[in-house]
Amino acid sequence: MPVKEQIAVTGLGMVTPAGSCVDATWRRVCEGGSTAAASHPALAGLPVDFCASVGEFDSSVVGRRNLYRLDRFVQLVLVAAHEAVADAGLFAADWDSPRVGVVIGCGMGGVATWEKQHGRLLGHGPEGVSPLLIPMMTPNSAAGEIALALGARGPGMVVCTACASGATAIATARDLLASGQCDIVIAGGTEAVNTPLTVTAFANLGTLSQRCEDPTAASRPFDAERDGFVMAEGAAVLVLERAEHARARGHRPRALLAGCGSASEAHHPTAPHPEGLGASQALRAALRDADLAAGDIDHVNAHGTSTVLNDQVEARVISQALSHGPLVTSTKGVLGHLLGAAGTVEAALTVLAIQQGTVPPTANLQDTAPGIDLNLVTKTASRQPVRAALSNSFGFGGHNVVLAFCAA
Template identity: 45%
Template sequence: MERVVITGMGVISPLGHDVETFWSRLVRGESGIAHIEHLDTSRQKVQIAGAVKEFDANALFGAKEARRLDRFCQFALAAADQAISQSGLDLDQIDHERMGVYVGSGIGGIQTLMNQSGTLSSRGPERVSPTLVPMMIPNMAAALISIKYKALGSTLAPVTACSIGNTAIGEAFFNIQAGRSDIIIAGGSEAALTDISLASFANATALSSRNEEPGRASRPFDADRDGFVMAEGAGILILESLSHALSRGAVILGEVIGYGASSDAYHMVATPEDGSGAARAMKLALTEAKLTPADVDVISAHATSTVIGDRSETAAIKQVFGEEAYRIPVTANKSMTGHMLGASGGAEAVALVKSLQEGIIPPTINLDHADPACDLDYVPNEARSAKLRIGMSNSFGFGGHNSAVILKRYENE
């Protein structure tokens, strides 16, 4: 079985448009959540989000090409370009038939759909763009990355809601581990900060309405939380077989050693209070990695800042780790980024790689008064230095999709 390593990473996020900016702001405990500027929110219940600001698609792609790309594809391509650049891959020297792309999106090009729906209503069917469908379908980020880098191998666009990033990384891990691919570009992208998405989530009472304190709105595990904060962005990793990476002298950033996936089979949007589905995914990841609970040094929680979600994940961690659960630090990146939906898992995997490399755990900010049902060590409000070797990252999605990946600081054993 091939070992699977990480050789490149890219991020577009509310905290910055590159890995180092994103990471440094996470470590400082800065919030990327602010009042929404690109929409008229005067009639919206919720007026805050983790928007990606100052993203210049025209500068990156040219004005003509940018117009042909929905924002979620722009994010994915930009993050993939960062990851490819860091990886040092010589695209003229690789076997393109053994290079794949596993990049998904939960909602796809919803802004393009809404724009063209407006065109249909106001100007008639003859004015609807013929590029509507290819711009909006969720697989297009993976397709465009594949086209750009001539990745002729396995291409997959998982749609497992907010579990997408981990699903993509985990399934890519299995593929490379089995020897079917040398390289897979993996992660997720999302750009769903639209009027209709915001209204729908708000009317479902899923979002924080702390409009006057945007930086304090996302507060996982805190007793005063009142919902999650929508966000957008992309997180992309280059996964590579160890043998391939070593053969070309790549700088190795980390290693993927475990993946587990499960379904709650329970409810369209709610999670079981006992966290049983999430626990199954975590247990499977540990089994795949041949680890015991005592081997894990840090957990990057899904932790969206909803009451039932945070309590359910805490219960799941206790089921899986037993007494070790009280020893292992748990961090919640979404306290600073908001919930990047299908992009979350990819971005949080990037953060976990940086944690393992640098021995720093980003804080869970806004954790002032912990929910009594959430009694683990959530690294409140300030980053922490620690000896880190192995970390688990959790991602869960609507429909009961659960996924957990386990990453390891690279050691040339």
């Protein structure tokens, strides 16, 4: 089967700090209001004591027993997967389960469970440690539990490329469809690490904003006063199918996944290459894979972390590769940084931008930093047709993934 066969996005599901479903998240992102909240109880007394957290969500699809058996990162992606499958008009009882795959991106796994159980080991000895610790904390449990809940018996895996993990999952899912191994792939990303140890580690690394006195203004991508990102949690899932498979069952896609580009910088464990070599290579590879010219791109959902180095380098890459000035936004201004889930959440928002003809604003962007020459959407959402768009995801270790979407 030719690799260029069209891949359709037929379903979306999201659980984010902006809302417990796709519609709620999209509405809040378009409004441009930050979701960061002060004085998170678990972070009390730490140098950075705020983050962006998921509020109440429909735990009925998880199951009461599973709320105790599963780490939060798995709970969140289960909810997103159920929404995405329903949005795609699919029913697990009807599909050919060996032809349904699950690929999830996750950067860290069950850190909250790990921290809690380590405390029990120190406080109560070996007998205090739960026998469920290992299946609760291992990242692969996200894909395993989705497969179990939905009866998906095709290839299943969790991929980790740090903050590009969610985008890598989508690219991997595309390959499973293009190779003919699957007819449907549930592709997503999830992360839930708003925990004392993780937040402290990122703070000590110097990547987090220190604006404890004003958390809602902390995440400010591309702004002259940016000082780091805001930790966040959440999950998103895209249902991907070959377009012919979606047409055969009478389902209209939300958008098409036109191309994927990946590259490793081989430069530094945490810092981007100063010239953005890997990011540029991934972006240009995505354009080639999608058979798109630079001028075809109307919108870029930037990685835009609100860190000094990332924003400067990414802006250079975008302005050099896409000199015609497409609309650029970073939704991390609203949502914070969802780490391993960020790439999937932002891919879903890119699909919605195409479908709705609306590009959300970059929250908290008051004064664009010197040297950043981008057509940034600020203050309010911009309504205009979006024929094709890119979603950028970059991770520690030099992992760079760019996804290209176009209108169905």
